[in-house]
Amino acid sequence: MRHFTAVVKPTSGSSGSESLVPLARALREGGAELEVEYSRSLGHARDLALRAAERGRVVLGVGGDGLAGRVVGALAGTDAVAGIVPAGRGNDFARALGLPEKVADLAEVLLHAEPVKTDAIEIESAVHQRMAVLGSVYAGVDALANRHADDYRALGGAASYYMGGLRAVTTWRPAHYRITIDGTPHERTGYTVVAANSGYYGFGRQIAPGASVRDGVLDVVVIHHASRLLFFSMMNELKTGRHIRRPEVEILHGREVRIEADRALPYGADGEVEAELPVTARVLPEALHLLC
Structure with missing residues (x-):
């Protein structure tokens, strides 16, 4: 029992x-x-x-x-x-x-x-000192969208996320990121950087279709600068994961990811945790014992 x-x-x-x-x-x-x-x-x-x-x-x-x-x-x-x-x-x-x-x-x-050993993410920033989260850490327009989605909570479910995303994208200007993965820096300009343990975020959107909660690595998804019209198309493609076929989407992999930006930007994790960059996300392999 x-x-x-x-x-x-x-x-x-x-x-x-x-x-x-x-x-x-x-x-x-x-x-x-x-x-x-x-x-x-x-x-x-x-x-x-x-x-x-x-x-x-x-x-x-x-x-x-x-x-x-x-x-x-x-x-x-x-x-x-x-x-x-x-x-x-x-x-x-x-x-x-x-x-x-x-x-x-x-x-x-x-x-x-039987319990299954499953990965988690440890995040570290000025606000969060070595706190574990489950799904992903995202920094950019999607963190803004999640913040705005709370203003549309009465719409419920996917509608609140869609309206939050619409508001975030229409006011977004490109950010210059410095992404350090396992000690190697990458300079990118665009909409967001997502360090994903789970493939899903934002109400079922497949931001990282190849991510696994049991492989001991993070999938780092970078959406580069593009026109707003193209970005809205990519938002729709997130439902199926087709966005990864676009040249504006880059996927990297690593165990530790530090995300910095050229201006104050929010980051989020699991839809609730929220603060400002910089943030470090590191995978915690087999850190959880979950019934699934």
Whole structure:
């Protein structure tokens, strides 16, 4: 019998705490024991996850990528077992793990799957000191888009991301980046740099189709300077990953990536973490033990 602690952010509303109800029923009917902890903030969620893990519990992050990233990321480098209950707007890391959407199927995974060793990302900047996240670190127009998407939250899901992206791109001017990958510098000018562990971000967009959460490296996607019209075309191609065929898109690989820019630019991670460049992202191979 597994003993679960589910960490939920109450402000997630029906997409968080309420969505846990049918899953909790399925887990208990399957013989598991489940307790629920309600977090006051992402920092509090991290603390709750650590305390539950210290008691030998299987920790569940219930919510979107930000909440799941903070809960599960807190356990990076430990022997704790964790799971993700996707209940947010994007659910991109859950998508990369191939987690099922149906409650019964997800309960089956959480009840019976063996933990799989999975990579995480450690980020380091003036604001974040060696904090683990799950999916990707992105610096540029997409970080602005994610910030703006919160202003359109009432539209829900993909629509909020689309409107946030539209607003970000129409006001964007090219940035000059210095990207240092495993000690080798690369100078580029463009829209964004993404250090990806997961292939998905921004509500199912396949920013790095070749990325794997189990290969021990980061896929570094650079979108070079192009016309806004072309960039909007590439935004549509992110749905299928076709954008990587364009000459304006470059993909590099490495274990440690430092991103700097010629002006103050925001970076984001897992849809929630936000600060300004520079930032260093390094892969943490097999740092997590996830039910997936």
